Amino acid sequence: MSTSEVAVIPVRIGDASMELEYKLRTRQASLGVIGLGYVGLPLALTFSRAGYAVTGLDVDSKRVAALSAGHSYITDVSDSDIAHALKERRLIPTTDMDQIAGLDVVTICVPTPLRKTKEPDLSYIMAAIDAITQRLRRGQLIVLESTTYPGTTEELVLPKLQETGLKVGKDFFLAFSPERVDPGNQNYSTQKIPKVVGGTTPRCSELAALLYGECVDQVHVVSSTRVAEMVKLLENTFRSVNIALVNEIALMCSHTGIDVWEVIQAAATKPFGFMPFYPGPGLGGHCIPIDPIYLLWKARADGFPLRFIDLADEINSSMPRTMTIRAMELLNQQGIAFKGARVHILGVSYKRDISDTRESPALEIMKLSLTAGAIVSYSDPFVPALTLQGRDFHSLPVAAEVLRSCDLAIIVTDHSQFDYECIVNHAPLVFDTRNATNGLQAENVVRG
Ligand SMILES: NC(=O)c1ccc[n+]([C@@H]2O[C@H](COP(=O)([O-])OP(=O)(O)OC[C@H]3O[C@@H](n4cnc5c(N)ncnc54)[C@H](O)[C@@H]3O)[C@@H](O)[C@H]2O)c1
Incomplete structure (x- = not known):
C-alpha cells in the first residue's frame, strides 16, 4: 500500500492505536532505538532508510559522539551511511533519555550477557525499561529486540510498564521481535532477514508487524511474546x-x-x-x-x-x-x-x-x-x-x-x-x- 493510499485511513481522535497506525503508515511516526551496537545501529539505519526519523539512544557518550561526527564503529555500517542519515535528519544520536517522551516507537537493543554464575543478566534491559517507564505515554509502541528467555516480556517488562497506570493494548503497545542480524554477512542485511514478531495483545502484534513491514522484506507474526522469545533461542541452540x-x-x-x-x-x-x-x-x-x-x-x-x-x-x-x-x-x-x-x-x-x-x-x-x-x-x-x-x-x-x-x-x-x-x-x-x-x-x- 502506498503512502498516499493510507493517508486517507480514518483516524478516530483519541484512539491511541489508530493514531499510531496512521503515523506509521505515513512515516510521521518518530522511532527510537535504545542501544546502538551491532544490532541497534543497523536497525536504526534500516528504519531511517524506510523514511522515518530515528532517535538513537545510547548511554555510551563516546559512541554517540562518534555517530554525531559521522563515524561508524560497526564493520557492517559505513561512515557514508551515517553521514547520509544525519544529513537527512533521519538519525539523531543522543544520550538524552528524555527524548523517549517524544517518540512513538521505542525498540530496545541492549546487551543480554551472562553473569559469572552463568545466570541471565537482565540489568541492561531493566535499565532501558526504567528509562521508558519514567516517560511512557499514551500511543507508544515498545518493542524488545534483545535476546532473552521466554517470559521476559510478559513477566518482567509488562508489569513495570503497567506501573504507570497505562494499559497495554489500549494505551500503549508491547511486542518482542528477536534480532537475527549476522554481523559480517554481506548477503543478509537487517532489511533482508525476515522479522518474527509477537505482541502482548493482537493489536500489539498488528502494530509491531506494521512497523517492521514498512522497513524489512518479510514479517512473520507469532501468537505471543513467549513464542517470539523462544524462536530466537531455538535458532541459536540449534x-x-x-x-x-x-x-x-x-x-x-x-x-x-x-x-x-x-x-x-x-x-x-x-x-x-x-x-x-x-x-x-x-x-x-x-x-x-x-x-x-x-x-x-x-x-x-x-x-x-x-x-x-x-x-x-x-x-x-x-x-x-x-x-x-x-x-x-x-x-x-x-x-x-x-x-x-x-x-x-x-x-x-x-x-x-x-x-x-x-x-x-x-x-x-x-x-x-x-x-x-x-x-x-x-x-x-x-x-x-x-x-x-x-x-x-x-x-x-x-x-x-x-x-x-x-x-x-x-x-x-x-x-x-x-x-x-x-x-x-x-x-x-x-x-x-x-x-x-x-x-x-x-x-x-x-x-x-
Ligand atoms: N551481535 C549479534 O550478532 C547479535 C545478533 C542477534 C541478536 N543479538 C542480541 O542483541 C542484543 C544487543 O547485542 P549487541 O551485539 O548489539 O550489543 P552491543 O554491546 O554491540 O550494543 C549494545 C549497546 O547498548 C548500549 N547500552 C547498554 N545499556 C544501555 C542502556 N541502559 N540504555 C541505552 N543504551 C545502552 C551499549 O552502550 C551498546 O552501545 C543482545 O541481546 C544480543 O544477544 C546480537
Whole structure:
C-alpha cells in the first residue's frame, strides 16, 4: 500500500492505536532505538532508510559522539551511511533519555550477557525499561529486540510498564521481535532477514508487524511474546548443538586419520536431510555461546532439564583448550617445547571479517598459550590492539618476516583479507583450525 493510499485511513481522535497506525503508515511516526551496537545501529539505519526519523539512544557518550561526527564503529555500517542519515535528519544520536517522551516507537537493543554464575543478566534491559517507564505515554509502541528467555516480556517488562497506570493494548503497545542480524554477512542485511514478531495483545502484534513491514522484506507474526522469545533461542541452540556435534566428529576424525572437511563436503552433496556445519576452535560472539544458556537457565528454573544444551556447551567450551593442546603436540613433534615457542595467532575476532572479539576462542587460546609459557603475537586487520592478562598486544602485518620469525602460526579466524599463500609459504608450521588453506598443497600445514 502506498503512502498516499493510507493517508486517507480514518483516524478516530483519541484512539491511541489508530493514531499510531496512521503515523506509521505515513512515516510521521518518530522511532527510537535504545542501544546502538551491532544490532541497534543497523536497525536504526534500516528504519531511517524506510523514511522515518530515528532517535538513537545510547548511554555510551563516546559512541554517540562518534555517530554525531559521522563515524561508524560497526564493520557492517559505513561512515557514508551515517553521514547520509544525519544529513537527512533521519538519525539523531543522543544520550538524552528524555527524548523517549517524544517518540512513538521505542525498540530496545541492549546487551543480554551472562553473569559469572552463568545466570541471565537482565540489568541492561531493566535499565532501558526504567528509562521508558519514567516517560511512557499514551500511543507508544515498545518493542524488545534483545535476546532473552521466554517470559521476559510478559513477566518482567509488562508489569513495570503497567506501573504507570497505562494499559497495554489500549494505551500503549508491547511486542518482542528477536534480532537475527549476522554481523559480517554481506548477503543478509537487517532489511533482508525476515522479522518474527509477537505482541502482548493482537493489536500489539498488528502494530509491531506494521512497523517492521514498512522497513524489512518479510514479517512473520507469532501468537505471543513467549513464542517470539523462544524462536530466537531455538535458532541459536540449534546452531550451538550442531556445531558441538561436528566439533566432536572432527575430533574423532582427527584421532582416526580421516579428513573431516572432505567428509562434510561430500555429505553436503545430499540435497535433503543434511545441513553442513563446520568444526572450529570454539564458539564466540554475543549470541551462540550465551543464548542457549538463557534457555537452559529458564528450563532449570521450570524444573525441566535440557541435556543437549549442557553437552553442547561442554564440548564447544573445551575447544580452545583442545586446540591449544594440539598446538603443543604439533610443536613437540618438531622437537620444540611449547614453553618459549613463538606462537603467532592469525585472526582474533570471533568470526570472519568482523572486529568483535567478545567470547572469541582466539583470546582463550592466547591466554592458555601465554600461561603455558609461549611467546604470543597476533595478526588481525580488524583488531589493531588488545589487552590480555594485563599485557598490551598490537596486530602485526601478515608479512613474510613476521611469519618466518614464529615457530607456529595458528589460523583461528579465517578472515578473507589474509594472504593464505603467503602464510603457508613463510610460516614454518601452520595449524589451520578453519580449513582456510584448503586447496593449498603444503606439507607444513596441519588442518584441525
Ligand atoms: N551481535 C549479534 O550478532 C547479535 C545478533 C542477534 C541478536 N543479538 C542480541 O542483541 C542484543 C544487543 O547485542 P549487541 O551485539 O548489539 O550489543 P552491543 O554491546 O554491540 O550494543 C549494545 C549497546 O547498548 C548500549 N547500552 C547498554 N545499556 C544501555 C542502556 N541502559 N540504555 C541505552 N543504551 C545502552 C551499549 O552502550 C551498546 O552501545 C543482545 O541481546 C544480543 O544477544 C546480537
